[in-house]
Amino acid sequence: MPTPQSPKISFLNRVMDRTVVPGMLSFARPGYALRRLCWKPLEERLDGRRVVITGPTSGLGLATTHALADLGASLVLVGRDRGKLEKLAEEVAGEGASEAPTIEVAELSLMSEVRDLADRLLADPGPIHTLINNAGALFNERDVTSEGNERSLALNLLSPFLLTRLLLPRLVESATETDPGRIINVSSGGMYTTGISLSDLQNERGEYNGPGAYARAKRGQLILTERWARELADSHVVVHAMHPGWADTPGVRTSLPTFFKVTKSILRSPEEGADTIVWLAAAAEAAQSTGGFWLDRAPHLTEVLPKTHVSQTRREQLWEALEELTGLVGTSRD
Ligand SMILES: NC(=O)c1ccc[n+]([C@@H]2O[C@H](COP(=O)([O-])OP(=O)(O)OC[C@H]3O[C@@H](n4cnc5c(N)ncnc54)[C@H](OP(=O)(O)O)[C@@H]3O)[C@@H](O)[C@H]2O)c1
Incomplete structure (x- = not known):
């Protein structure tokens, strides 16, 4: 298989991404409904x-998870609430999954818990073919974790950075030319509005x-995605980031109540928002x-507004800052 290159962004998507109103509408359900008309059913199995x-x-x-x-797929479910995880694992097993999921409890805004999680995952000699960094949240009040990190930074950026770095050797070992490994970072269209504030x-x-x-944390996740892809x-x-558009989830209802009230009739369902995560995890095309x-299911621009460009120097500085904040200074990159 030839070395994967960056995906080619279509002319239409380049234009759409640069237009505010049609671009934003494409985040909502009509965008999904229109684009899915061109999709072939997913044929791959996991x-x-x-x-x-x-x-x-x-x-x-x-x-x-259900998809x-x-x-x-043989799933490892990582969450902070054991009760919810056990219930979900039971549901999934009852739906006839070929293998019952395993569960791992971790409060992902704490780097000590991310490290313990990675230790437990690596203690199992089995492969890790795919990592989906999906956990995330928008907080309206500033708060700091017991480790001293602002919690949006901690959960949305430090945690996926550290977990991915710690699991990378296993992901690389588990991947083959015919069965590539995948890292999928669930970012947000909100990152279009900003660069990074070092x-x-x-x-x-x-x-x-x-x-x-x-x-800003979601912009950071994208910067990491681009760096890992190169490395x-x-x-x-292969390493990809995605954004789900605007989907009706408990997270959106709680964090953005006014936004939810105004847009609820055009929000995507969780399944529609999750479709591209599933496609990136399964489709052969996504590993090319x-x-x-x-x-x-289509690649998009990453910078459309002035002043959101992040230079190579600032990307390096961000990487160094994240290494420092997660205690990875001096360790190898992958
Ligand atoms: N929905 C959208 O329109 C939208 C748009 C752009 C990006 N996103 C991104 O999509 C991802 C999923 O969001 P969602 O809308 O599905 O939100 P959600 O309904 O609130 O789900 C978030 C998930 O993350 C878990 N989580 C939150 N904080 C955690 C912590 N400290 N430690 C461990 N797990 C934690 C939650 O666990 P609990 O069940 O225990 O709470 C839940 O499983 C996020 O990264 C979000 O930023 C969503």
Whole structure:
């Protein structure tokens, strides 16, 4: 298989991504409904593939979990609530999954728990074919974890950074030319609004702006995706980010009540929002490129507004800051 390159963004998507109103409408259900007219049914199965997914107990993660189980994946469900995880694992097993899911409890905004989680996952000698970094949340009030990190930064950026770094060797080992490994980062269209603020990563300055902190963390996730894609180009692991558009999930209802009230009639269902996560995890086509930012099974632009460009120097600085904040300084990159 040739080395995967960045996916090619269509002319139409380039134009749409740059237009505010049609671009935004494409985040809603009409965008999904229109684009799915061109899709072929997913034919691939995932039997024998071990998939680690974070945040499987609600919203998009829940929809993804059911869809991947239907495709035969062997799932490792990572969440913070043992009761919810056990109930979900039972449901999935009862739906006839070829293998009952295993569960792992971790409060993902704490790096100590992310490390313990990775230790437990790596203690099992089995393969890890796919990692889906889905857990995430938008917080309207600033709060700091017991480790001293602002929680939006911790959950939405530090946690997927650390978990991915710790699991990378196993992902690389488990991947083959005919069966590539996949890392899927669930980002957000909100990241279009911002670059990255290196001087205030902990969101301490001025009045706390939850959507702003969230968008910067999601921009950071995309920057990591692009870097891993480059670094892993010679391995058999592809790395993609996606955004689900706007989907009606418990997360959206709780964090953005006004947005929810105004848009509820045009929001996607969780299954519609999760469709591209499932497609990236399963479709052969998705493993033929790497480093893309996807919506509705198609790659999209990553920068459309002025001042959201992040230079190579700032990307390096972000990487170093994340290594420092997660205690990875001085360890190898993959
Ligand atoms: N819905 C949308 O329109 C939308 C748009 C853009 C991006 N996204 C992204 O999509 C992903 C899923 O969001 P969603 O809308 O499905 O939200 P959701 O319904 O709130 O689900 C979030 C999931 O993450 C888990 N989680 C949250 N905080 C956690 C923590 N500290 N430790 C461990 N697990 C934690 C939740 O666990 P519990 O069940 O225990 O709460 C839940 O399983 C997020 O990354 C979000 O940023 C969503």
